[in-house]
Amino acid sequence: MTDTDETPAGVRADDTRGDGLDARLVVDRGSFRLDVALTAAPGDVVALLGPNGAGKTTALRALAGLVPLTGGRLRLDGTPLERTPPEARPVGVVFQDYLLFPHLSALDNVAFGPRCQGAGKAEARARAAAWLDRMGLADHADAKPRRLSGGQAQRVALARALATRPRLLLLDEPLAALDARTRLEVRAQLRRHLAEFEAVAVLVTHDPLDAMVLADRLVVVEHGRVVQEGAPSDIARHPRTDYIAQLVGLNLYRGRAEGHTVRLESGPAVATTEDLSGPAFVAFPPGAVTLHRDRPTGSSARNLWRCEVAGLETHGDQIRADLTGELALAADLTTVAAAELGLHPGVEVWAAVKAAQTHAYPA
Numbered sequence: 001m002t003d004t005d006e007t008p009a010g011v012r013a014d015d016t017r018g019d020g021l022d023a024r025l026v027v028d029r030g031s032f033r034l035d036v037a038l039t040a041a042p043g044d045v046v047a048l049l050g051p052n053g054a055g056k057t058t059a060l061r062a063l064a065g066l067v068p069l070t071g072g073r074l075r076l077d078g079t080p081l082e083r084t085p086p087e088a089r090p091v092g093v094v095f096q097d098y099l100l101f102p103h104l105s106a107l108d109n110v111a112f113g114p115r116c117q118g119a120g121k122a123e124a125r126a127r128a129a130a131w132l133d134r135m136g137l138a139d140h141a142d143a144k145p146r147r148l149s150g151g152q153a154q155r156v157a158l159a160r161a162l163a164t165r166p167r168l169l170l171l172d173e174p175l176a177a178l179d180a181r182t183r184l185e186v187r188a189q190l191r192r193h194l195a196e197f198e199a200v201a202v203l204v205t206h207d208p209l210d211a212m213v214l215a216d217r218l219v220v221v222e223h224g225r226v227v228q229e230g231a232p233s234d235i236a237r238h239p240r241t242d243y244i245a246q247l248v249g250l251n252l253y254r255g256r257a258e259g260h261t262v263r264l265e266s267g268p269a270v271a272t273t274e275d276l277s278g279p280a281f282v283a284f285p286p287g288a289v290t291l292h293r294d295r296p297t298g299s300s301a302r303n304l305w306r307c308e309v310a311g312l313e314t315h316g317d318q319i320r321a322d323l324t325g326e327l328a329l330a331a332d333l334t335t336v337a338a339a340e341l342g343l344h345p346g347v348e349v350w351a352a353v354k355a356a357q358t359h360a361y362p363a
């Protein structure tokens with residue numbers, strides 16, 4: 001081990017966290033240094049989020065063994081992997097452009113992993129067929145990648161990664177190659193597959209919505225360092241940097257859509273302009289919320305909630321208010337507006353959001 005493998009105070013040096021991922025990834029690339037600690041329990045979906053050049057892909061490649069660690073540690077289910085070559089790691093990777101073998105059918109692409117792990121041809125193909133079936137692609141088993149749509153190719157790539165029964169699933173910008181409409185559909189499917197996945201999944205994205213919808217926990221990386229991590233809603237309401245306030249500035253809730261309304265799992269209903277039915281997410285930016293001390297009259301906003309100010313934080317020339325009450329949400333307002341409203345923790349406010357400023361997505 002190198003001198004960068006420090007043990008945090010209070011943690012025993014031989015504590016290997018038997019289950020899941022326990023990593024501190026230190027990678028030097030010229031003048032760039034990545035130094036990121038990542039831990040996750042089986043079943044966790046962690047999103048690495050950050051701007052271009054932050055080091056997300058480097059972290060993912062280090063987990064896969066495609067770039068060597070300069071220092072730190074990498075343990076999966078208690079087993080050190082630093083010296084294990086990529087092909088021998090129990091790790092499945094879905095690359096951004098999928099990297100399917102063009103000359104192989106979808107079935108043989110998926111069977112490739114189990115074959116490499118020593119499965120016989122028939123068994124590998126049977127496993128591959130079962131995965132394609134699970135992905136709703138049984139009818140496309142014989143298709144070559146060029147005949148698959150973007151969404152289908154993405155599912156084949158996911159099936160190929162999962163067919164090896166990885167203990168760590170890595171996804172590099174899994175939705176980036178898709179057009180906006182396909183993306184909605186594939187995001188919802190990917191979310192379901194990740195929810196069923198029993199080991200650790202780490203995905204890299206610079207799309208905050210993908211990160212918030214797909215992951216249980218966000219790890220925000222800037223300049224090779226973790227600047228904040230936590231549950232998506234906590235980060236949105238308590239961003240630690242101006243950059244994160246802008247990046248993860250999204251109020252996002254789960255519920256059930258019926259026409260132009262999404263009834264939230266815990267809380268009120270949110271009016272939207274989208275017409276959906278079934279499980280859905282609904283989101284709106286903190287800037288779309290207007291706050292009032294008295295119940296507004298004559299407002300065209302269809303969404304109106306009684307809230308209390310839990311906290312206020314300044315980000316640049318904006319103030320982010322953390323609100324609790326009928327609905328927990330973040331609201332951005334100017335410092336002048338905050339002063340005029342006399343906002344401080346404990347003050348009761350009405351929060352209004354126009355239906356046109358919310359967006360609903362299938363979940």
Ligand SMILES: Nc1ncnc2c1ncn2[C@@H]1O[C@H](COP(=O)(O)OP(=O)(O)OP(=O)(O)O)[C@@H](O)[C@H]1O
Nearest residue numbers: 029030032050051052053054055056057058059206
């Ligand atoms: N092969 C390489 N050799 C040297 N430096 C590299 C190499 N690949 C990436 N880097 C540098 O490492 C840093 C992190 O890059 P990385 O691709 O990990 O960032 P990222 O967060 O994934 O960005 P993006 O969202 O643009 O993909 C950048 O400063 C980049 O210039």
